[in-house]
Amino acid sequence: MNVDFYKNNQGYSEKLRDSDPRKFQSAPVLCPNQSFYLKYARSLCQGLPQRAPILDVGCGVGQVVRDLTAWGFQAFGVDVSQTSIAMARQHSPTCQVYDGRKLPFNNRSFSAVGAFNVLEHVRDPVYFLDEMHRVLLPGGTMVVSSPNFFRVIGWRDYHPRMQGFAQKMRNLRTLWRHSNHYSRDPGAVVFEKLTPIIRDNPMPDDDAIVATNSIDIRQYFRMRKFRWIHVSCVDRPVPMILEAVLDATPLRFLMLNSFVIAQKSG
Secondary structure: OOHHHHHOOHHHHHHHHHOOOOOOOOOOOOOOOOOOOHHHHHHHHOOOOOOOEEEEEOOOOOHHHHHHHHOOOEEEEEEOOHHHHHHHOOOOOOEEEOOOOOOOOOOOOEEEEEEEOOHHHOOOHHHHHHHHHHOEEEEEEEEEEEEOOOOOEOOOOOOOOOOOHHHHHHHHHHHHHHHHHHHHOOOOOOOOEOOOOOOOOOOOOOOOOEOOOHHHHHHHHHHOOOOEEEEEOOOOOOOHHHHHHHOOOHHHHOEOEEEEEEEOOO
16 A cells, blocks of 8 residues: 555545535435445444454544444444545544554454455555454454456546456456456455556546456455355445345346445355
């Protein structure tokens, strides 16, 4: 992760704050809208008792921590951005700055741990996920949501690794190659790197350095012997029937996003 870029980037923190449809300054309430964070937050706390400890890694300005706290959970957040944490702590005092590497918590501290649109920005994705695994209690839930840079089916394809028929065919071959590799070597996982894009009018994820996708994320959970893994291609609330249809076939690996939930072996 380029810690220096995010550490004191006031503009980036304000962009995160303003991306919340409810606006970060509003009271923490459970709203049935199409929040970018709502499905992720619900997945983190699904089935957990009140006061269960939950960690949001890369919490930004604290929208998820704020909502989880309002719903009655012990929610914590970490982020490399000092400006973002300063905003988060206005509403969520359990958020803190960390170095982007080692999580400042003991082993087996949380009932659920998640990262929303963070994995694509870290230099060592396996180490990053291993740190989340380390602080997760046996039987706990881990949620990872990231873009699918290897889309084969899509619209509003905002990144060059998603755009155009020729690129989509290359993506299909890449996913096929990764899947075959994992069949031969189930004890390994490969996250391909991206080169950050520099342009006058930045698009989302121009600063991404990892080509995240559901095949590789699922393989990480398989490699670490998680006992239940669910892959979805939508990262926000949609009608249940639509989500079920989208996720019913292998097409979920080929389109939209990478939203993976797994349960750590007990």
